[in-house]
Amino acid sequence: MATEPDGRAGSVTVRVPGKVNLHLGVGALGEDGYHPVVTVLQAVSVFDEVTAAPGRGVSVVVRGEGGSAATYEPGSGAGGEVVPLGPDNLAVRAALLLAEHGGVAADVALRLHKNIPVAAGMAGGSADAAAALVACDALWGTQLPRSELTALAARLGSDVPFALAGGTALGLGRGEQLTPVLARGSYSWVFVLADGGLSTPAVYREYDRMLAELPDQVELLRPAVAQPDDLLAALRAGDPAALAATLGNDLQLPALRLRPALRRTLEAGREAGALGALVSGSGPTCAFLASSPAAAEALAVELTDAAVGRAVRVATGPAAGATVVEG
Numbered sequence: 152m153a154t155e156p157d158g159r160a161g162s163v164t165v166r167v168p169g170k171v172n173l174h175l176g177v178g179a180l181g182e183d184g185y186h187p188v189v190t191v192l193q194a195v196s197v198f199d200e201v202t203a204a205p206g207r208g209v210s211v212v213v214r215g216e217g218g219s220a221a222t223y224e225p226g227s228g229a230g231g232e233v234v235p236l237g238p239d240n241l242a243v244r245a246a247l248l249l250a251e252h253g254g255v256a257a258d259v260a261l262r263l264h265k266n267i268p269v270a271a272g273m274a275g276g277s278a279d280a281a282a283a284l285v286a287c288d289a290l291w292g293t294q295l296p297r298s299e300l301t302a303l304a305a306r307l308g309s310d311v312p313f314a315l316a317g318g319t320a321l322g323l324g325r326g327e328q329l330t331p332v333l334a335r336g337s338y339s340w341v342f343v344l345a346d347g348g349l350s351t352p353a354v355y356r357e358y359d360r361m362l363a364e365l366p367d368q369v370e371l372l373r374p375a376v377a378q379p380d381d382l383l384a385a386l387r388a389g390d391p392a393a394l395a396a397t398l399g400n401d402l403q404l405p406a407l408r409l410r411p412a413l414r415r416t417l418e419a420g421r422e423a424g425a426l427g428a429l430v431s432g433s434g435p436t437c438a439f440l441a442s443s444p445a446a447a448e449a450l451a452v453e454l455t456d457a458a459v460g461r462a463v464r465v466a467t468g469p470a471a472g473a474t475v476v477e478g
C-alpha cells in the first residue's frame with residue numbers, strides 16, 4: 152500500500168471484471184427465496200476500478216457508468232441506471248461487513264470508476280462489492296485469508312465470490328459455490344448495452360410466472376437445464392464455435408418477455424456473423440461470441456451501425472478476478 156509523505160496510509164485501487172454466464176440453468180424457486188442454479192461463468196475484460204482512500208465513516212462517489220448527476224461525465228453513463236450512493240450500494244455494504252468482521256473502524260472514502268453497465272446482467276454491483284472487500288482489506292490491514300473474504304463475499308450476493316475469483320468457473324447453489332473450470336485460450340466477446348436496466352429479482356419472478364403459465368413447456372422454458380458437459384468440453388478444447396453451439400441461459404426468455412426489443416438485438420448480432428448470441432445473465436445486456444479479436448471488432452462496427460443498443464463494448468475472457476493495481 153502507498154504511504155503518504157506524512158506517514159499516513161495512502162489509497163488502494165482494485166480492478167475487477169464483469170461477467171457473462173455461458174450457461175445458466177435455473178431450477179424451481181426454493182423456500183429461501185432463491186433458485187438453485189447450475190451456471191458456468193466467465194469473467195470478461197470490462198473492468199470497474201474501486202479506490203479505497205482514508206476517510207471518516209464510509210462515503211462513496213461514482214464515475215462513469217451509473218454515475219450520479221453530481222459526478223456525471225458526458226458520454227460515459229448516458230441512458231444507463233444510476234448506482235445508489237446510500238447503504239444500498241454494494242461496495243458500501245462490503246466495507247461495513249468487512250469492518251464488522253475484522254473489528255476495525257469503518258472509515259473509508261470509496262471511489263468507483265465504472266465501465267460495467269449497471270443493472271445489466273454483468274454483475275457490476277457484485278464486482279464493486281468484491282473490489283471494495285479487497286481494497287478495504289489492504290487499506291485497513293485486516294489481511295483476511297482468501298477463504299474468509301470469499302465467505303464474506305457470498306453474504307453480499309450470489310455473484311460476489313465469482314468477481315473475487317475471476318477466470319471461468321462452474322457455479323452451484325445460488326451460483327456462489329464455485330469450482331474453477333479449465334478454459335483453453337481466450338474468447339472474443341462483443342457486448343451490446345441497453346437503455347435502462349433490468350432487476351434480477353424481477354427477471355426471476357417472470358421466469359416463475361412463465362413456468363406456472365406453461366407447465367407443459369418446461370423444456371422450451373429451460374433451454375439450459377441439462378448439465379453443461381458439452382460446453383465444458385468446448386472450453387477444455389478452446390473451441391469458440393463449439394462453445395457458441397452450447398451457450399444457454401434459462402433467464403433469456405423471461406428477459407425477452409420483459410424487453411421484447413432485445414430479440415432484434417440478438418438477431419442483429421446473428422445476422423452480422425456472431426458465432427453465438429445470448430442475453431447476459433438476467434439482461435438486458437446482450438453478449439455475442441466472435442471467432443477472433445478481429446471478428447469481434449468487425450462485429451462491433453456492424454452492431455454499432457445497426458443501432459440496436461446504447462453502446463457496444465469489445466472484450467475478451469477469461470479475465471482475472473479482483474486485483475490490486477495501485478496502492
Ligand code: C5P
Nearest residue numbers: 184185186188308309325326351352355
Ligand atoms: O444474491 P443476490 O442478492 O445477487 O440476488 C438478488 C435476487 O435475485 C435475490 O433476492 C433473488 O430474488 C434472485 N436470485 C434468485 N436465485 C439465485 C440468485 C438470485 O432467485 N440463484
